[in-house]
Amino acid sequence: MxxxxxxxxxxxxxxxxxxxxxxxxxxxxxxxxxxxxxxxxxxxxxxxxxxxxxxxxxxxxxxxxxxxxxxxxxxxxxxxxxxxxxxxxxxxxxxxxxxxxxxxxxxxxxxxxxSFDINAYNNREKRNSLDYDYIKISQHQIDQCLEFDSKYYEEYWGSTSNFLKNGFGFCLRHGDKIISEAVSIFNFFQQVIKYLLKEVKASGGCHGSGKECFVQAQSRIxxxxxxxxxxxxxxxxx
The missing domain is CATH 3.40.630.110 (GNAT acetyltransferase-like)
Structure with a gap:
């Protein structure tokens, strides 16, 4: 058949x-x-x-x-x-x-x-001072990124312009250095790819306000x- x-x-x-x-x-x-x-x-x-x-x-x-x-x-x-x-x-x-x-x-x-737990997110511990800047990913960040570069978006989105139109993503910046990124893939917000620099992971730098940048999860399937x-x-x- x-x-x-x-x-x-x-x-x-x-x-x-x-x-x-x-x-x-x-x-x-x-x-x-x-x-x-x-x-x-x-x-x-x-x-x-x-x-x-x-x-x-x-x-x-x-x-x-x-x-x-x-x-x-x-x-x-x-x-x-x-x-x-x-x-x-x-x-x-x-x-x-x-x-x-x-x-x-x-x-x-x-x-x-x-899955995103809205209650856990709303009740999270908040800090008065921010250690990181939250930035929405634009063409500039894509041009500067080593992990999610233009080839990545061309492979999974067809083009960077399609991602910028239909997708979304955010990154954390510490000083002048981007240390972490989260981008949607295939135009569906439930699936997010995260990238964190190894040295930041090792130092525990993702805790606190930086960690709040990414959605908190309640259940796993x-x-x-x-x-x-x-x-x-x-x-x-x-």
Whole structure:
């Protein structure tokens, strides 16, 4: 059976039925980033979400052989082209199927997502004096950044202009040095990538007002994901 590519006219239907999913899934469905959605049939019982940067999500019925075969093909292409292959699993059944069919080619990892606790944030300890300046990330900060440079935004947002229009990010500045950053990825505020200079971490410099820059988390939800062997050595920034 051949997978069918879902047309954008059906994205709203899928968005209303999938429930909770990785953030990039919604950005594909909202057509903020480039990507594709594949289905095993017109009923959308099993779905495969694919970003241009090599991140995937399987959803629905794990008995779909068409979807499994598609995954095998995509993984093989990623290996041959030495490209990223990161796969998020919808359920324990899908995790078992992935391990069975892609065994030896991927490594199982766990990822946690956090939710914002507005009460904890409002009741946080506040300081009268600030050790850091909070700055919203603009083109100037992107040009000066070593971690989240223009290549990062081009890979995950398509362009820096798309990020500046649809995304957001903040950084902490101590004196004339940027010591920490938090940026949204795939146009969804629940997923934020943080970067903190090693020397600041070691000195405990993120405590106090600097720590308040980033949202406080109350709950964590574990997500199974699988990474292609060729991608293990690289830094996971997505």
């Amino acid at each position: 051949i997978m069918i590519k879902v047309t954008t006219e059906n994205y709203s239907i899928i968005k209303g039925t999938i429930g909770r999913a990785p953030t990039f899934v919604y950005s594909i469905l909202d057509q903020v980033i480039e990507g594709a959605v594949y289905a095993d049939n017109a009923s959308f019982h099993s779905l495969l979400f694919q970003t241009n940067s090599g991140i995937y999500y399987v959803y629905g019925d794990s008995f779909s052989e068409a979807l499994v075969s598609k995954l095998v093909t995509l993984l093989q292409e990623s290996i041959e082209q030495r490209k990223r292959f990161t796969l998020f699993s919808y359920s324990d059944d899908w995790s078992a199927k992935i391990e069975q069919r892609l065994n030896g080619c991927v490594k199982k990892l766990e990822r946690y997502t956090f 574990r997500t199974q994901l699988y990474r292609g062997i060729i991608d293990i050595a690289s830094i996971c920034r997505g």
